[in-house]
Amino acid sequence: xxxxxxEDPTYRAAVADLLGVLAYGELTxxxxxxxxxxxxPTLSLKSSMAGLANTEYVQYTQLVDHMRGHGIDPETAMxxxxxxxxxxxxxxxxxxxxxxxxxxYVGDGIAKDFYREMSVFVDEDTRSVMAHALDDAGQADFxxxxxxxxxxxxxxxxxxxxxxxxxxxxxxLSQAQAVAVERDPLSALLVGSGVDLGEVGQMFTxxxxxxxxxxxxxxxxx
Amino acid sequence: xxxxxxEDPTYRAAVADLLGVLAYGELTxxxxxxxxxxxxPTLSLKSSMAGLANTEYVQYTQLVDHMRGHGIDPETAMxxxxxxxxxxxxxxxxxxxxxxxxxxYVGDGIAKDFYREMSVFVDEDTRSVMAHALDDAGQADFxxxxxxxxxxxxxxxxxxxxxxxxxxxxxxLSQAQAVAVERDPLSALLVGSGVDLGEVGQMFTxxxxxxxxxxxxxxxxx
Numbered sequence: 189x190x191x192x193x194x195e196d197p198t199y200r201a202a203v204a205d206l207l208g209v210l211a212y213g214e215l216t217x218x219x220x221x222x223x224x225x226x227x228x229p230t231l232s233l234k235s236s237m238a239g240l241a242n243t244e245y246v247q248y249t250q251l252v253d254h255m256r257g258h259g260i261d262p263e264t265a266m267x268x269x270x271x272x273x274x275x276x277x278x279x280x281x282x283x284x285x286x287x288x289x290x291x292x293y294v295g296d297g298i299a300k301d302f303y304r305e306m307s308v309f310v311d312e313d314t315r316s317v318m319a320h321a322l323d324d325a326g327q328a329d330f331x332x333x334x335x336x337x338x339x340x341x342x343x344x345x346x347x348x349x350x351x352x353x354x355x356x357x358x359x360x361l362s363q364a365q366a367v368a369v370e371r372d373p374l375s376a377l378l379v380g381s382g383v384d385l386g387e388v389g390q391m392f393t394x395x396x397x398x399x400x401x402x403x404x405x406x407x408x409x410x
Numbered sequence: 411x412x413x414x415x416x417e418d419p420t421y422r423a424a425v426a427d428l429l430g431v432l433a434y435g436e437l438t439x440x441x442x443x444x445x446x447x448x449x450x451p452t453l454s455l456k457s458s459m460a461g462l463a464n465t466e467y468v469q470y471t472q473l474v475d476h477m478r479g480h481g482i483d484p485e486t487a488m489x490x491x492x493x494x495x496x497x498x499x500x501x502x503x504x505x506x507x508x509x510x511x512x513x514x515y516v517g518d519g520i521a522k523d524f525y526r527e528m529s530v531f532v533d534e535d536t537r538s539v540m541a542h543a544l545d546d547a548g549q550a551d552f553x554x555x556x557x558x559x560x561x562x563x564x565x566x567x568x569x570x571x572x573x574x575x576x577x578x579x580x581x582x583l584s585q586a587q588a589v590a591v592e593r594d595p596l597s598a599l600l601v602g603s604g605v606d607l608g609e610v611g612q613m614f615t616x617x618x619x620x621x622x623x624x625x626x627x628x629x630x631x632x
Contacts, residue, residue, distance in 0.1 A: 212453075215456065215457065215460060218444065218460060219444050219445070219447060219448050219460065222441050222444030222445065222463065223444065223445050223448075225441060226441050226445075230485075231434075231484075231485045231488055231489065231492070232485055234437065235437065235474070238437060238440060238441065238467055238470075239467075239471075241444065241467075242464060242467045242468075245460055245461075245463075245464045245467075246464070248460075252457070262453075263453045263454055266453055267453065270453070
């Protein structure tokens with residue numbers, strides 16, 4: 189990893205892309221989770237989901253501050269990702285509270301795993317701000333109990349939510365691929381770091397493995 | 411104001427009502443502002459509106475913590491206000507970004523003025539946590555410039571938004587009245603503090619005066 193100097197324009201563009209996609213992902217996750225919290229059947233659950241949304245917002249502001257501090261314009265960095273995120277959220281609009289919960293847990297989990305994979309290729313400073321933005325301190329864990337309870341009371345929920353989880357994975361990967369194709373700086377980061385196709389394949393295997401573990405935690409087939 | 415001891419069950423019920431309505435109002439404002447931020451035409455405006463939403467959430471959690479610290483169950487305290495707030499937001503769903511902005515500025519302004527009026531009748535400790543929850547540190551001021559710009563570029567916006575502001579005032583007052591009729595502890599707080607009908611009238615005059623000032627700041631007729 190020779191090109192990990194923020195002075196190098198190619199590397200700098202890759203960092204801007206990475207922080208931009210992460211920041212905008214958290215801003216839209218904030219909005220979607222806030223919207224979905226309105227579907228919660230109890231005040232306590234509404235409050236938990238709102239808290240999850242709020243954490244995304246706080247992490248978003250930390251990333252924006254970091255970008256400004258490093259001379260990266262946050263709006264320019266986020267702009268390329270407006271359309272892919274709109275497409276993802278449009279195509280994965282939850283039909284009810286439990287689908288919203290599974291999306292918050294599973295969809296967000298896939299995205300964060302992807303950013304964690306990418307953070308291996310950046311400098312220590314950038315990796316550290318990314319790690320901070322990716323740590324929800326187990327705040328999403330309340331989802332597990334609620335989904336498992338829903339499975340107990342609704343016999344058809346298991347099959348439906350298993351399909352929903354597969355759909356979330358598919359849509360997330362398809363948007364990630366669209367982004368990778370569009371954004372040369374991100375691809376250059378991988379190529380410049382000497383990553384070959386085999387390693388990209390292993391990365392995808394890890395992403396789907398982690399997805400299966402998350403689904404299993406919810407009591408769902410992946 | 412003899413009955414300002416939190417040990418007195420009647421007074422305690424009034425405080426629970428007041429903190430409950432304020433907390434739930436901020437939780438729903440958080441959700442609505444987050445939803446409406448999705449209508450923003452630029453990333454910068456989306457971010458500003460999300461920031462406004464976030465402040466409501468932070469203030470909500472402070473109120474919840476305060477209630478718990480004083481042996482008031484937040485969910486029980488908020489429960490009576492779920493229906494009136496749902497009705498208010500259902501009846502004032504913005505048809506676009508600028509309507510959402512005016513609602514955030516004007517609707518939130520009316521609600522906060524009302525809570526400020528009520529805070530005169532409670533003990534110092536409760537008044538102080540309320541004051542903290544009502545202070546947005548001028549964060550909503552960005553709305554003024556955006557609405558004034560919208561008025562410059564759209565000749566029909568002025569009349570439409572003036573009507574919208576009147577509608578927001580009407581709906582807010584009508585829900586406030588419904589709450590006052592339903593919630594004996596809140597009425598008892600006013601009556602027990604020796605407030606007569608004339609003073610209630612003056613309070614409403616102050617609320618509508620402040621509303622007119624806010625509308626004027628936006629460049630709108632009230």
